[in-house]
Amino acid sequence: MVTSDLPEEILIDIFSRLPTKSVGKCRCLAKTWRTLLSTPSFIKSHLARTRKTRQENLILITHSQSIHSIANIKDDDTVSRELELPDLWAEVVGSCDGLVLFINVDDEVILVNPITLQQAKIPTSPLAFERSESFTMHAIGYDSLRDDYKVVVLSYLETYNGSRPSYLDTFVDVYSVKTGVWKRIGISPYPFADLDFAYGVFVNEAIHWLSMNSKLDCPYVLIAAFDLANEVFFEIPAPRGIDVGKFLFKKLVVLGGCLCVVDTSSYSGVDVWIMKEYNVSESWTKFSMYFDQCMFKPLCFIGDDEVVSVVEGPCLVVLNFKDGTSRDLVVNGVPALFTDGCIFVESLVSPAFCGN
Amino acid sequence: MVTTDEKGPLTAKKKSVIIRSCDGDEFLVSESAAVLSTSLKKILEEKEDRLIHLSDIDNKTLAMVIAYLSTHADDGLSDDLKRSFDQEFVSGKEFDVLKYLVLATDTLQVTCLCYTVAKKMADIMKNKLVEWVRREFDIQNDYTPEAEAEIRRLDAWAWDDRQLEDD
Numbered sequence: 001m002v003t004s005d006l007p008e009e010i011l012i013d014i015f016s017r018l019p020t021k022s023v024g025k026c027r028c029l030a031k032t033w034r035t036l037l038s039t040p041s042f043i044k045s046h047l048a049r050t051r052k053t054r055q056e057n058l059i060l061i062t063h064s065q066s067i068h069s070i071a072n073i074k075d076d077d078t079v080s081r082e083l084e085l086p087d088l089w090a091e092v093v094g095s096c097d098g099l100v101l102f103i104n105v106d107d108e109v110i111l112v113n114p115i116t117l118q119q120a121k122i123p124t125s126p127l128a129f130e131r132s133e134s135f136t137m138h139a140i141g142y143d144s145l146r147d148d149y150k151v152v153v154l155s156y157l158e159t160y161n162g163s164r165p166s167y168l169d170t171f172v173d174v175y176s177v178k179t180g181v182w183k184r185i186g187i188s189p190y191p192f193a194d195l196d197f198a199y200g201v202f203v204n205e206a207i208h209w210l211s212m213n214s215k216l217d218c219p220y221v222l223i224a225a226f227d228l229a230n231e232v233f234f235e236i237p238a239p240r241g242i243d244v245g246k247f248l249f250k251k252l253v254v255l256g257g258c259l260c261v262v263d264t265s266s267y268s269g270v271d272v273w274i275m276k277e278y279n280v281s282e283s284w285t286k287f288s289m290y291f292d293q294c295m296f297k298p299l300c301f302i303g304d305d306e307v308v309s310v311v312e313g314p315c316l317v318v319l320n321f322k323d324g325t326s327r328d329l330v331v332n333g334v335p336a337l338f339t340d341g342c343i344f345v346e347s348l349v350s351p352a353f354c355g356n
Numbered sequence: 357m358v359t360t361d362e363k364g365p366l367t368a369k370k371k372s373v374i375i376r377s378c379d380g381d382e383f384l385v386s387e388s389a390a391v392l393s394t395s396l397k398k399i400l401e402e403k404e405d406r407l408i409h410l411s412d413i414d415n416k417t418l419a420m421v422i423a424y425l426s427t428h429a430d431d432g433l434s435d436d437l438k439r440s441f442d443q444e445f446v447s448g449k450e451f452d453v454l455k456y457l458v459l460a461t462d463t464l465q466v467t468c469l470c471y472t473v474a475k476k477m478a479d480i481m482k483n484k485l486v487e488w489v490r491r492e493f494d495i496q497n498d499y500t501p502e503a504e505a506e507i508r509r510l511d512a513w514a515w516d517d518r519q520l521e522d523d
Contacts, residue, residue: 005455005494010462010474017478024514025486028507030498117513 008036016045020115020346043348047097050345056300059100059114060341061089063314067102068338069114070331073302078331083114092340093138093199094254098347099149099177101140107131109138109151111177111351114344120351122151125173125182129157137192139200139207145229149177149349152200152207152226154192172226177351189233190224193248197297197340201254204278205229208236208259210252212244219244223252223259239273239284255298255307264294272298272307272321287321300343314339373400376409377418385422389429393421394465412463417456420445424469442469446476451492454480 006014015023015037023046027034036042058070060080065088068080087110093101101122102110109122128134139152152174157167170188175181190211192198200207211224221244223236239261242250249265259275269290277283295312298319302308305322308329316329316336328335371387375396390408391397399408410418427433427441446454454477461470481489490497499507508515 006459007462010458010470011493013470014458014474014477014481017475018482021514021517022482024511026489027511027514028486028499028504029490029493029495032498033495034507115513 012036012042012045016042016049018046020046020050020348023348024116038348043350047345047347047349050098050347055345056343057114057346058299058308058341059092059095059344060310060316060336060338061092063337063339065089065105067112067114073300073308073329077333078329078336080331080336084117085112085114085119091197091199092342094140094202095342095344096140096142096149096202098345098349099140099351100342100344101138101151103138111140111149111151113347113349113351115346116348116350118351120177122175123180123182125153125175125184127171127173127182127184128153129155129167129171133157133159135194137194137198137200137209139202139209141200141202141207141228142205143176143228144205146176146178148179149351150228151175151177152228154188154200154209156191174228174231185226185231188224188226190222190235192224195248195251197295198251200226201252201259203254203257203259206234208252210238210247210250210261212247221247221250223261236275236279237281239275239286240281241286242273249294251297253298256301260298262296262298264296267292270296289319289321289324289326291319291326297340299341310338310341313337316341372406374407375418375422376407377413377415378411379415381415381418382407383418383422385425386429389422389425392425392428392466394467396464410463413460414456417453417460420453420457421460421464421466421469425466428468442472446472449476451477451480455492 015026018026023037027037060068060070062068067083067085067089069083070078070080072078088105089102090105091103093103095101098113098115100112100114102112104110110119111122112119134155134157136153136155141150141152143150152172155171156169170191172185172188174183174185192209192211200209206225206227208223208225211222213220213222221238221242223238225234225236227234242261242263246265249263251262253260253262255274261273263271269288270293272287273284275284293311297310298307299310300308302318305320307319307321309317309319311317314337316331316338317326318329319326330336372384373387373390374382375385376382387400391400396408424445428438454473458470458473458477461473
C-alpha cells in the first residue's frame with residue numbers, strides 16, 4: 001500500500017493520466033512510489049492513455065545535426081527545444097510508442113526516448129554485411145505477441161567486384177529490444193529500393209515498404225509488409241495508377257496513422273495517396289498539388305487539410321491539400337530549417353535492453 | 357429520512373430501491389439509475405430486498421453519485437447533455453471531495469464516473485508541486501533530502517520545465 005487513502009489500482013488510474021513529465025516528478029514522492037510509477041504495467045497504462053489523446057510531437061534533425069522537438073504546432077508561435085543528446089545525428093528512421101530510432105553520422109543505430117532522454121545503441125547484427133558495400137533499410141515496430149519492440153533491417157550486398165559474390169536477395173534481420181538478440185528471419189520475397197530518407201513504416205503491427213514485383217511480364221508497384229508478431233510477409237495493394245516508371249521518386253511514409261505514398265516524379269507537382277482504411281484498396285485517397293520538390297516527406301496533419309512536411313531547402317513547410325497553398329512553418333520566430341523528422345508520442349517506455 | 361432523487365416523484369411503473377449511506381441517510385433511487393452501478397446491479401439480482409446499505413460511503417458522496425446515476429439513467433437526455441453534465445459535475449469540486457467520489461465509484465463500480473473523476477484529479481494535479489501531491493494523497497516522504505536531490509538529478513528530464521503552482 002503506497003498511501004492510506006486510495007487503493008493502488010485507482011492511484012494507477014489517476015497517475016497514468018498525468019503528462020509524462022509530471023509522472024517523472026512524482027517518482028520522487030517516496031520510495032514505493034518510485035517503484036510503482038516505474039513498473040512495466042504502469043508504463044503501459046500511461047502509454048495507452050497517451051495513445052488515446054493522439055497528441056503528436058515532432059522530432060527533427062537540424063542542419064547542424066542536433067535534435068529538436070516540437071510539442072505543439074501553432075500558427076504563429078511554434079517553439080522547438082533542443083534535446084540534450086550530444087551526438088551528430090544524420091537520420092531519423094521512425095518512431096513507435098515514444099521510442100525514436102536514429103542513425104548518427106557514424107552509421108550507428110540508436111534508439112531514443114526523447115522525453116526521458118534515455119538512449120540505447122543497437123548493436124550491429126553479427127550477420128550484417130560489410131557496410132560500405134551493402135544497402136540497408138531500417139524500421140522500428142512493436143511485436144504485440146511477445147510484448148517487444150523490434151528493430152528491423154533489410155539488406156542486400158552488391159560488391160561490384162567479380163572476385164567476391166553479391167547477395168542481391170533481401171535479407172531480413174530483426175533485433176529484439178527485450179532480449180538484446182538479433183535473429184535472421186530469412187529472405188524477403190519483396191525487395192526494397194535504396195533511397196535517401198526511405199525507411200520501413202510501422203502501421204497495424206507490421207513493417208511496410210514500397211516494393212515492386214518484377215518477376216511477371218507486367219511489373220507492378222506494391223507495398224510489402226512484414227508482420228512482426230507472426231513473422232510473415234504479405235502484400236498490400238499500391239494505389240491504382242501508380243506506375244512502375246520513376247520508381248525512385250516514390251516513397252512510403254506514415255501520415256496520420258495511415259500508409260501514405262508520396263510521388264514526386266511529375267513535373268506538375270506532388271501526388272500524395274493516403275490509405276484511409278488499412279489494407280482496403282478502395283480507401284486510397286489522392287491529393288495533388290503544385291510543388292516543385294524532389295525531396296518531400298510529410299510528417300503530420302494540422303487539422304484536416306494541412307500537412308507539415310520536410311522539403312529540400314531543407315525546411316518545414318505546411319501544405320494545404322484543399323486550396324493548394326503552401327507556407328513556411330515558422331519555428332522560434334524564423335522559418336524552420338530541419339533536414340529530417342518524424343512524429344512521436346510522449347511515453348515512459350525505455351529503449352534499453354530488459355526495460356531497465 | 358427518505359429523499360427522492362432529482363427526477364421528482366417516481367411513477368408507479370418504475371421500480372425503485374432505497375440506498376442507505378454509512379451515516380444512515382436513505383435515498384430513494386429508480387432501479388434504472390441504480391443498475392448503472394455494477395455492484396448495485398449484482399445486489400439487486402441476488403436478493404429481493406429493496407434496501408441496500410452501503411457501509412463505506414458517506415451521505416454527501418452518495419448524494420453526488422446518485423445525482424450522477426439518475427442523470428445518466430434519464431433516457432430523455434441526449435448524450436451531449438450528459439457529457440456537459442459530467443463536466444459540470446466535477447468542475448469546482450475540492451480535491452478531497454473528488455477522492456471520496458473516486459473511492460465510491462470504485463466500490464459501486466460506476467466505470468464512466470470513475471474515469472471522469474480520475475481525469476479531473478489528474479488535471480488538477482498536473483501543474484502541482486510534488487509537496488502538494490504528498491499532502492493530498494497523505495504520502496510519507498521516506499527519502500532523506502540528499503537522496504531526494506539525487507533522485508531529482510537522475511530524473512532531470514522531468515524537471516526541465518517550470519510553471520508549477522502550490523496551494
